[in-house]
Amino acid sequence: xxxxxxxxxxxxxxxxNRDMLSRRLTRxxxxxxxxxxxxxxxxxxxxxxPDVVLLDMNLPIKDGWTTAKEARLDPALQNxxxxxxxxxxxxxxxxxxxxxxxxxxxxxxxxxxxLLQKIEEAVL
Amino acid sequence: MASFNPAVVMLPQGSALDYPHNTLRPQVFxxxxxxxxxxxxxxxxxxxxxxxxxxxxxxxPIVWARTILELAEPLQxxxxxxxxxxxxxxxxxxxxxHNALIRLRDISATEPSEHDILNAIGAVRGYAEMLKDDTVGxxxxxxxxxxxxxxxxHREMQETAAPFSPIMAxxxxxxxxxxxxxxxxxxxxxxxxxxxxxxxxTAASGEEALGVxxxxxVDVVLLDLMMPGIxxxxxxxxxxxxxxxxxxxxxMISGRxxxxxxxxxxxxxxxxxxxxxxxxxxxxxxxAAGIERKRWLDREDQYRQxxxxxxxxxxxxxxxxxxxxxxxxxxxNPEGLELGGxxxxxxxxxxxxxxxxxxxxxxxxxxxxAMLNRYLGRMTDIIFxxxxxxxxxxxxxxxxVFGAPKSTGQDADNxxxxxxxxxxxxxxxxxxNTQDGLPAVDIxxxxxxxxxxxxxxxxxxxxxxxxxxHEMNVTxxxxxxxxxxxxxxxxxxxxxxxxxxxxGDKRALQAKGIESxxxxxxxxxxxx
Numbered sequence: 290x291x292x293x294x295x296x297x298x299x300x301x302x303x304x305x306n307r308d309m310l311s312r313r314l315t316r317x318x319x320x321x322x323x324x325x326x327x328x329x330x331x332x333x334x335x336x337x338x339p340d341v342v343l344l345d346m347n348l349p350i351k352d353g354w355t356t357a358k359e360a361r362l363d364p365a366l367q368n369x370x371x372x373x374x375x376x377x378x379x380x381x382x383x384x385x386x387x388x389x390x391x392x393x394x395x396x397x398x399x400x401x402x403x404l405l406q407k408i409e410e411a412v413l
Numbered sequence: 414m415a416s417f418n419p420a421v422v423m424l425p426q427g428s429a430l431d432y433p434h435n436t437l438r439p440q441v442f443x444x445x446x447x448x449x450x451x452x453x454x455x456x457x458x459x460x461x462x463x464x465x466x467x468x469x470x471x472x473x474p475i476v477w478a479r480t481i482l483e484l485a486e487p488l489q490x491x492x493x494x495x496x497x498x499x500x501x502x503x504x505x506x507x508x509x510x511h512n513a514l515i516r517l518r519d520i521s522a523t524e525p526s527e528h529d530i531l532n533a534i535g536a537v538r539g540y541a542e543m544l545k546d547d548t549v550g551x552x553x554x555x556x557x558x559x560x561x562x563x564x565x566x567h568r569e570m571q572e573t574a575a576p577f578s579p580i581m582a583x584x585x586x587x588x589x590x591x592x593x594x595x596x597x598x599x600x601x602x603x604x605x606x607x608x609x610x611x612x613x614x615t616a617a618s619g620e621e622a623l624g625v626x627x628x629x630x631v632d633v634v635l636l637d638l639m640m641p642g643i644x645x646x647x648x649x650x651x652x653x654x655x656x657x658x659x660x661x662x663x664x665m666i667s668g669r670x671x672x673x674x675x676x677x678x679x680x681x682x683x684x685x686x687x688x689x690x691x692x693x694x695x696x697x698x699x700x701a702a703g704i705e706r707k708r709w710l711d712r713e714d715q716y717r718q719x720x721x722x723x724x725x726x727x728x729x730x731x732x733x734x735x736x737x738x739x740x741x742x743x744x745x746n747p748e749g750l751e752l753g754g755x756x757x758x759x760x761x762x763x764x765x766x767x768x769x770x771x772x773x774x775x776x777x778x779x780x781x782x783a784m785l786n787r788y789l790g791r792m793t794d795i796i797f798x799x800x801x802x803x804x805x806x807x808x809x810x811x812x813x814v815f816g817a818p819k820s821t822g823q824d825a826d827n828x829x830x831x832x833x834x835x836x837x838x839x840x841x842x843x844x845x846n847t848q849d850g851l852p853a854v855d856i857x858x859x860x861x862x863x864x865x866x867x868x869x870x871x872x873x874x875x876x877x878x879x880x881x882x883h884e885m886n887v888t889x890x891x892x893x894x895x896x897x898x899x900x901x902x903x904x905x906x907x908x909x910x911x912x913x914x915x916x917g918d919k920r921a922l923q924a925k926g927i928e929s930x931x932x933x934x935x936x937x938x939x940x941x
Contacts, residue, residue, distance in 0.1 A: 303529075304607055305516055305536035308600045312509060313543050315596055315617065316502075322614060323603065329612055336628045398535040398566075401542060 294320040295412055298339035300330040300356070301374065302348050306397075310343070313401060319408075327351025331359060334366050340412045342371045343404075344391065346382050354389040361390035370411035374399065474530040478521045481534060481565050485514050488558040499555075503548050505597040507555070510540035538566035586610040587632030587704035592622040592648065593666070594640040598689075602635060605693050606700060619643025623651060626658055633703035636683075638667035638674055646678055653682040660710040662703040666691065737797075754868035759816035759880070760828035760906055761865070761888040762801065764792070764835065764858040767897040769809040772852055784851050785809060791838055799831035800824075804880050812888075814880055817867040825862050825909035829939050832858045832900045839898075859892035860936070861903040891933055894922050904932040912941040 297319045301307040307323055314321045322337060324330040328351045334342060342360075346353035353373060360366040373386030373394040383394045392411055395404045492511040496504045517533040541563035544551060551559070589611050591602040599615040606613045614629060616622035620643050622634070634652070638645035645665060652658045662684040665675055675686045684706060685699050724744055766772070766788065773781045785808075792811055796803055800821055801813040815831070816824030835858065843853035863884030887903070895901040907916065917935030 303532040304604050305513060306532050306539070308509070308604060309513065309536040309539035311603075311615075312506070312596050312600060313539055313547075316506075316543060316547060320617075320621070325607055325612065333614075333629075337625070398531075398538055401539070401546075 294318055295341065295408070296320045296322065296337070296339040297408065298322045298324060298330065298333055298337065298342045300324045300327070300342065300348065300353070301345040302326060303345075310399065317405060325349070327353060327356035327359075330356055334360060334369060335363070338369075340370070341408050342369060343374055343395075343408075344371050345374045346386055347376065353391075354385055357386065357389040357391050372404075372407055372411060474527045474534070475521060475525065478517055478530050478534060481537065481562070482514070482518055482521065484565050485537075485558070485562055488555075488562060489514055491555065491558075498552055499548075499550075503544070503551065505595065506540065506544050506548065508597060509600070510537065510544060510559070513537045513540050534566050538563060541566060585701065585704050585708065586612065587700070587707065588612045588614065588630065589633050589635060589700060590614045590616060590622060590625055590629070590631040591635045592616045592619065592640070592645070593635075593637040594618060595637075598637065598666075602696070605696055609697060611700065619645065619648040622648055626652065626655075626661075631661055632707045633700055634661055634663045635687075635700075636663050636665055638665055638671055638678070646674060646681070649678055649681055649683055660707070660714070662706045662710075664699055664703055754866055755817075756864050757817040757867045757880075758820070758824075758862070758864055759814045759867070759884075760825045760860060760862045760909065761880070761884060762796075762813045762815065762828050762832060762858060762860050763810065763888045763892040764832070764856050765808075765810040765892065767855045767857055769854070772854070776851070780851060783849075784846060784854075787845065788842055788854065791842055792835055795834050795838060796831055799827045799834070801827065801831055802878070810892075812885075814865070814867075817865075817880065818878065823911055825860075825906050826912050826939070826941065828860050828862075828906065829900075829902065829910055829912075829914060829936055832860060832936065833939055836898065836900060855897035857892060857895035857897060858900045859888050859895055859903075859933075860900065860906045861888040861891055862905040862909045863887070887931065891922065891931060894920075894933070900936040901933045902936050904934065907934050910939075912939055914939050 295318075297314055299307060299311055299314065299321055301310065301323070302325050307325075311321045311323055322333060322339060324333050325348075327348050330342065330344065330348075331351075333339070344353045344356060348356070351359075357371055357373070360369060360371065370393075371391045373383065373389075373391040375382040375386055375394050375396055383396070386394050393407050395407055489511065492507055492514075496507055499507070513533065513536045517530075517537055520529050520533050541559050544559050545556065545563050586609070589602075589606050591599050591606075591613055593599045593602070593615070594617055596617070599617070603613040603615060614625055614631070616625050619640055622636070623643070625631070626634070636645045636648055643651075645667070649663055649665070652661065652663065659682075663678075663682070665678045665683045665686040666689060667675055667686065669688050675683075679686065684703060687696060687699060727744060728740055776784070788809070789806060789811070793803060796811070796813050799815070801815050802817055804812040804814055806812075813831075815821075815828040821827060836856065839854070839856060846853055861884055863882070865880045865882035865884050867878070867880050869878055891901050891903055901920075902910075902914075902916075904919075907914065914934075914936055915938035917937055919932055919934050921930040921932055923930055
């Protein structure tokens with residue numbers, strides 16, 4: 290059995306949410322890395338190779354959709370599971386996230402047990 | 414209430430269904446399209462009154478925030494007091510909730526964007542849920558209000574597309590690795606530093622930090638001293654042992670009681686320290702100083718790389734003309750080398766193979782080249798051995814100089830010994846030639862001592878370290894008068910030689926273009 294903690298890259302520009310989610314994920318036993326914008330996220334994806342990426346869509350510098358698309362164009366990141374974090378009311382955001390290449394999505398505010406299940410599915 | 418524009422609702426389309434990621438995870442797309450159906454259906458039902466079709470929310474986020482804050486007021490009082498009844502980790506979680514509520518209050522007090530408020534409510538909800546669901550043995554007086562808080566925040570929230578929040582730029586934003594086993598501290602540091610535009614990576618242990626450092630380029634490491642597993646001091650030690658990481662500035666973080674160890678860490682190479690609980694302004698200042706230091710070190714590194722490139726250039730430029738020893742000397746002491754043009758007292762040596770033109774006319778070209786390369790290769794080795802600089806090969810002729818770019822103080826002696834060694838080596842070369850069916854050759858060598866101009870001569874596109882001057886021409890004239898197997902030294906060379914020479918009878922040459930007669934001596938032997 291693989292006992293290494295699952296490495297999650299959490300990409301979220303809002304510090305309150307980032308701190309909270311990072312804390313909850315850490316408490317749930319994940320190894321959490323955080324990034325604030327899409328550029329930083331892509332750098333971390335390439336360098337750290339997380340097991341799964343939680344990607345907020347509304348990010349500064351480079352938004353989540355562009356980030357996901359760019360990740361899919363990189364052969365090394367093609368199969369990296371990406372879960373989009375989308376604003377609840379924006380159905381179009383979610384569809385665009387899937388179209389941009391995200392494997393799954395979770396709506397904000399995050400339903401934590403649901404998110405855990407999605408992470409588990411994504412890294413299986 | 415945020416306005417909702419139905420035009421932005423994207424209806425399911427064939428193209429979306431065909432997308433490869435959807436075929437990989439069909440359940441995801443099913444969920445998405447079901448949600449969309451629900452959404453568009455609800456939209457139809459409520460197009461009269463303006464109620465968000467999904468959330469059914471009628472109050473605004475600010476009203477909601479106030480409701481939550483009112484509800485949380487008694488809880489906040491408890492959270493602000495002694496929490497020693499619960500374990501340390503739960504204390505941190507409670508503090509995080511406390512802080513999130515304070516943030517929500519602060520945000521609500523200004524003129525907040527809905528996005529900011531909803532994010533703050535989301536954070537409160539997250540902490541409340543975590544405490545409610547994941548904490549074992551939370552006392553009732555905390556559990557009850559927190560459960561109430563969680564459900565008050567657990568209403569479907571609506572959110573508009575977020576405006577891009579601008580990041581305040583620090584003067585020089587950097588990548589900071591914050592290493593601390595306490596999540597609360599990592600959060601605090603992340604929050605403080607992210608605010609000023611730094612990129613913060615966190616690591617929860619020394620092991621993790623060392624792992625991150627392997628893969629990421631970090632400007633400053635904030636390193637907690639006391640951690641389970643690999644402690645801060647050990648991380649520091651390993652970092653300083655690693656040539657790639659040694660230059661990364663490290664700021665140690667610890668409690669006041671660990672001052673002795675902090676001092677030990679600074680002696681071991683830590684750049685700075687901060688005592689807990691640290692002052693945020695001090696943290697920013699020390700990080701800024703650390704980044705500045707890293708930038709300097711990076712520039713220094715670039716400068717060093719530039720020097721290395723220059724060194725490679727010098728090696729490549731001079732390696733063909735100078736022996737390795739001399740290249741090394743120049744590199745070690747570059748200020749002693751004037752390449753721009755310098756008057757130098759040197760001994761010039763010119764040699765050629767007698768009758769080479771007629772030999773080459775009787776041989777196939779490949780054999781000429783083979784013979785010449787054998788000869789020139791051996792001669793080059795000998796010239797380098799005696800510290801000579803080869804100015805030029807002119808067919809079978811070699812023009813070499815002793816005393817430039819560096820004088821050894823016995824350049825004339827070296828030139829004489831070199832000439833004798835070259836002549837002696839011919840026996841061996843001719844033996845090899847004979848075995849290969851090539852003709853044996855004889856050489857003549859001239860030596861002359863005087864002042865020449867040495868420097869990088871040529872055009873910008875093509876230049877080389879070379880020599881010009883009257884004495885170069887004189888050497889060539891002397892060489893014209895030397896017979897086979899003769900070494901003719903000008904009297905200037907004979908005068909410059911320190912050691913003892915066996916000389917033949919002196920001759921006076923009347924060379925073309927040179928007014929006074931040249932006095933030369935055949936050189937037969939040398940003793941130092």
